[in-house]
Amino acid sequence: MIDVRELWRTYQPAPDITVHALRGITVTVMPGEFVAIMGPSGSGKSTLMNVIGALDVATSGTYHLDGTPIDALSEDDLSDLRNQKIGFVFQAFNLVPRMTALDNVAMPLMYAGVGRRERLDRAADALASVGMGSRMHHVPTELSGGQQQRVAVARAIVTDPPLLLADEPTGNLDTHSTDDVLAIFDGLAAQGRTIVLITHEDDVARRAGRILRIDDGRITSDRRRRAPGVGAHV
DSSP states (O other), X not given: OEEEEEEEEEEEEETTEEEEXXXXXXXXEOTTOEEEEEOOTTSSHHHHHHHHTXXXXXXXXXXXXXXXXXXXXXXXXXXXXXXXXXXXEETTOOOOTTSOHHHHHHHHHHHTTOOHHHHHHHHHHHHHHTTOGGGTTSOGGGSOHHHHHHHHHHHHHTTOOSEXXXXXXXXXXXXXXXXXXXXXXXXXXXTTOEEEEEOSOHHHHTTSSEEEEEETTEEEEEEEOSOTTOOOOO
C-alpha cells in the first residue's frame, strides 16, 4: 500500500538555514496493516504523514501509493488520488460548523461527483457504522468531542478508501471517548483497512499491529506486534 524509498524532506526557512525534516526514510506498509507512528515533537512524524497523505512532496526519494508513483502526478491528479485512496482523521475534527453530521460526511462524495440521494444514503450508512446514526441531523456544536471525532471517522471512510491516515485522533478526547474512537479503529483494522496513526500515547499505539518510532527525521525503531488484519488485544 505504501512504499517509501530514501525519502528526504528539506526546508530552507532562510538562506543560511537548512532544516532536514526527513532524512532518507525507507518504509513499506502492506495492505491491511495498522501502523502507529510515534516520536517527540519535531521528530518528523507529521512531515512523514503529510508526504504519505500526498499533502506535501518530498525533496528527494520515491513514494508509491497503492502502486501509483506520487511524484509523477499533477496537482489535479494528486487531489483526485487523495479523494479516492485516502481518508483523513485529524485531532481538531475539521467539521464544517453549520452543516449537519450527515452533510459533513457526505461532502467527500459530492467532490467525487456522486448524486445527492446516493451520497446521503452512503453518509447515513457510514454514520451508523460508527454509532452516530441517531445524531446525523445534529450540527457539530450539538455533539461532544468524541461524537464529533466519530463523525470525522465516518467522513474519512465514506468513500471506502484503502488507506486511512489519522493524526493524533484522540488528542482532544477524554478517556471514555478515546476508547470509543479506538474501538472503531480496531474494527476497521479487523476488516482489513490499512491504517497509519500518529500518536504521542503509548496506550493508543499499542492498539496498532506495528509501531514505528521516528526521531530527528529517521526511523529508529520498527516493531511488529501482530500480523495485518489481526485485531487488537488490550
